[in-house]
Amino acid sequence: MTLENRDEFDVDPDGELLRWLDRQGEAAGVSKMDAPELERLLELAREDDTLPLSVGERLQARLELARDLGTDLDSLLGSVPRDAAPAGLAQRALRRVRSEVALDALLDAVPLEGAPVGLGARVLAYVVEHERRARFRRLGALGMALAAGILLLFTLRSTGGNVAEPSEAMAGRDLTPADLELLQDLDLLEDWEDVTDPELLLDGLDPFESLLVGGLGETAEESR
Amino acid sequence: MANPELELDTAPADPGAGWMLAFRAGDEASFEALVEHYSPKVWALLTRFLGSDSAREDLVQETFLRVLRAKDRYEPRAKFSTWLYRIVFNLASHAQARAAIRKTDRLDATSESGERAAPEPVEERLLEPDRALEAEDRIAAVRAAIAALPERQRMALVLAKYEELPYNEIGAVMEMSGKAVKSLVHRAREALRASLSGLLAEELQ
Numbered sequence: 235m236t237l238e239n240r241d242e243f244d245v246d247p248d249g250e251l252l253r254w255l256d257r258q259g260e261a262a263g264v265s266k267m268d269a270p271e272l273e274r275l276l277e278l279a280r281e282d283d284t285l286p287l288s289v290g291e292r293l294q295a296r297l298e299l300a301r302d303l304g305t306d307l308d309s310l311l312g313s314v315p316r317d318a319a320p321a322g323l324a325q326r327a328l329r330r331v332r333s334e335v336a337l338d339a340l341l342d343a344v345p346l347e348g349a350p351v352g353l354g355a356r357v358l359a360y361v362v363e364h365e366r367r368a369r370f371r372r373l374g375a376l377g378m379a380l381a382a383g384i385l386l387l388f389t390l391r392s393t394g395g396n397v398a399e400p401s402e403a404m405a406g407r408d409l410t411p412a413d414l415e416l417l418q419d420l421d422l423l424e425d426w427e428d429v430t431d432p433e434l435l436l437d438g439l440d441p442f443e444s445l446l447v448g449g450l451g452e453t454a455e456e457s458r
Numbered sequence: 459m460a461n462p463e464l465e466l467d468t469a470p471a472d473p474g475a476g477w478m479l480a481f482r483a484g485d486e487a488s489f490e491a492l493v494e495h496y497s498p499k500v501w502a503l504l505t506r507f508l509g510s511d512s513a514r515e516d517l518v519q520e521t522f523l524r525v526l527r528a529k530d531r532y533e534p535r536a537k538f539s540t541w542l543y544r545i546v547f548n549l550a551s552h553a554q555a556r557a558a559i560r561k562t563d564r565l566d567a568t569s570e571s572g573e574r575a576a577p578e579p580v581e582e583r584l585l586e587p588d589r590a591l592e593a594e595d596r597i598a599a600v601r602a603a604i605a606a607l608p609e610r611q612r613m614a615l616v617l618a619k620y621e622e623l624p625y626n627e628i629g630a631v632m633e634m635s636g637k638a639v640k641s642l643v644h645r646a647r648e649a650l651r652a653s654l655s656g657l658l659a660e661e662l663q
Contacts, residue, residue: 295624302640303619303647306658311619311650314600319501323518324494330519331493331526 474538482529493522499539499621500546506616507550509605511557517549524549536630543621543631547613554609596657603653607646614642615650 300308474496480488500521504514524545532541604612610632617628618639625643626636651658 291624292622295618295622298625299618299622299643302643307647307650307654308619310654310657311600311604314597316502316620317505319498320515323501323515324497326515327497327519327522328490328493331489331523334523335526 472534472537472539474542475534478525478529478532478538479534482532489526492525496539496542497522500542503543503546503616503621504550506604506620507546507613508553509601511553513553517546517553520549521545537627539621540623540627540630543617543623544633547631550613551609599657600654603650606653607649611642611646611649614639615646618643 303311474492477488477492477495481492497518500518501514504511504517508514508517521542525542604615607615613632614628617623617631618625623631624636625639628639629636632639
């Protein structure tokens, strides 16, 4: 082998350079290539102008390392043979790579299953409804108070707009059976039944109003 | 086997880069050539680095899988082998970290259950320099001494000594300066001198 044959270095890198150096050493009559010998060899090869750059770099690196390690340690480390790769290593690697690539392609070919149509909207509706009910429960007490207020308002309207004096209003808290009968006659309670219909109530209201009215509806439902 | 020097003008001194570029251009045979050419190197490097770990073959395969998946991103800025060794170095480091965690877990489980630790496998026993020296197994002793080096020192030494990479290239693999690599090799040398002192004395006789 000659130094010009760069490919042989690349194709058979298992210590070929070292063996080449050994052969050069034998030819030069030295049993071990120590750092000065290496240096001399490198210089000669460069003078010869046939030394490929990659080989020159490797020789230079080898020389530098030999200096760093010291000849004795370098030689000892060099006595360990390179482990030969098991037979069929490359073929098995290629097979594995191909199978992974084929699997990738297969997976790519299958479109991801999309979510059912309207799922997002349904989930959102569920979350909103859940949250709304939670808020309604919190506002239940407020709703009861408002219901009483509205009832009072209807009562006032039924009196022809005459606003009761505080004392009369206080007296109105205790509704007698006759009062209730009067209210029923005026269909006010039926009106109230109507306004508990959520669809009717929520239509055209802003969110906060919807919340309050919804709470009233729920309270009315619970109270039945 | 595809010969990139005949097919491409790029990087004639770096067949790996040629094959990789050809593969990127759609020549599948170039990838096969690349695997054929570099798998023994990757194997040897992993063996030097991990010892006779049973995961080596998987790691060789994983290395080329990563090469393939990086095909479109590959740019021949550095030597192909430098880029390849960096993949190997990362995979080997992760493999070692995982093995260390498994070993710790095993030891924890043993100590928790109060069981006596099982004898180490033969390979692990050989990784201890003193015992290997007792067995007068020179090669095993050198391998054991290298295996006992800290990870980065070991990788720097293996790439320098057995792959014959210049310090600056090792630095590119390990993402550090050439000077730092030299320092690692120096420290590795001191550690090896200490653990192989017996063999070195024989060498000098």
